[in-house]
Amino acid sequence: MIGPGPAETKTNVQERILLAAEEVFSACGFAGTRISEIAVKAEVNQALIHYYFESKEKLYEAVLVSLFRQWEEYVNKLSWSGMNAPEFLATYIRAQFRLKCQIPNLYRIFHWEAMEEGDLFTKYASSTWYEDFLKHTEMIHDWQQDGALDAGMNRKALLFLLWGMMNQFYFRSEDNLREIVGGDGDLESLQDQVADQMIRLTLHGVVPALYGGGNKDTDPKWRESDFIYSVGSASVKEGSECADMCLWLQDSLRQPLLAWEEERNTNGVREEKLMFVFASTQYGEMPPHIVSWLEDLKNSPNVEEVTVGIWVERGSAGSEALQRLLEDAVNRIGAYAVARTADISPLNYAKRCLKWAGLRG
Structure with a gap:
């Protein structure tokens, strides 16, 4: 026997x-x-x-069932509710890369099947595998409809491209990763550093002149009349509503938002056409840099030609009070504050401001 x-x-x-x-x-x-x-x-x-x-196929099925049990246990703990597009992309990249690192053999088998053009993986895969993919493509589609993500990007291709980045690293040893990223720490720490780079590439790109960097004094494609100033953008938190707006403006306009605080102390603020003011508050108090900016705006020789977009981060008890206070203060000075309605998204508000200022977007 x-x-x-x-x-x-x-x-x-x-x-x-x-x-x-x-x-x-x-x-x-x-x-x-x-x-x-x-x-x-x-x-x-x-x-x-x-x-x-x-048989070999029955054994293959048993292996996949075991691996997908681990995969489902991990995926079922993830939650995307309440996230905006940048938060989702950053969290998705980190979570999916961590999953590939923890269950590498599932993805190795998947890649073998893809190269061999086999159908057994699909036959025995968890039903959640494809449902999870569809759910994320729909989320991306919704953000594209709202203007939070590039509508010209194929949403299925986007997910495959994100996985493609991960597939270059999840199987690598600690020594191999250290040689690539040049960092310190153990294997998990090095994997986190790789995830940071993938998130940075996805959210900000690699060409400074197109994504908020470059040299405004030497690049002939920039026109001084199109300079858009931001107040308080340096202090916005990644993944916040203000950060969403900054990223969208820079990507849409293909030029940076010039920090009012820096320009004021170096070249002096030039004749501005549009300014965006970003702030956060707990009880409605006005940040000191906003007080200084209002004083400068009052003394601006072309104040009546300036359009101002104001976004106070929502969610605190005093955010709406400060939003209205700033809108009123700007209008009293003589500039034009674009009113923010209660239900408008950061990106639609940014588009409204560009339209009022007569700028492309």
Whole structure:
């Protein structure tokens, strides 16, 4: 009779076979795997594998069921509710990359199937696998409709591109990652550094002249009449409403927002056409830099030609009070404050400001 020896339970033998099969399938793919190789790795008789799993395909199915059980346990703990587009992208990249690092063999097997143009992975994959993909493409589509993400980007391709970045790193050793990123720390720390780079690339791009950097004095494509100033942008928190607006403006206009605080202390603020004021408050108090800016605006020679967009981060008890206070103060000075309605999104508000100022966007 074929079966486990007296000192070993059936469950232990099956687990040993499954672990060995997982390693071999992930290293060689389904087509390149031989049962004899699994038997050697599991240190069992080849006939014992057939006794428990009947065939190579049945064993492959059992391996995928085990891996997807781990995948579902991880994915079911994730929540995307209440996130804006940048928050989602940053969190998604970090969570998905961490998942690939924790269950690398699932993704190795998936990549083998893709290269071999096989269909067994799809046949035995968890139903949640594809549902999760569809859910995220719909979320991206909604943000595209709202103007929070580039509407010209193919949303399915975007997810595949994000995975493609992750696929270059999730399988690498600590020494290999350290050689690439040049950082310190253990394997998990190095993986976090890689995730930081992927998030930075996704949210900000790599060409400074297009994404808020470059040299405004030497680049001929910039016109002084299009300079847009920001007040308080240096202090906005990543993933906040103000950060969303800053990113969208820079990406849409293909030029930076000039920090009023820096320009005031160096070149002096030039004749501005549009200014964006960003602030946050707990009880309605006005930040000191906003007080200084209002004084400067009052003394501006072309104050009546200035359009001002004001965004006070929502969510605190005093945010709406400060929003109205600033709008009133700007209008009293003689500039034009674009009113913010209660239900408008940061991006639609930014578009409204550009329209009022007569600028592209």
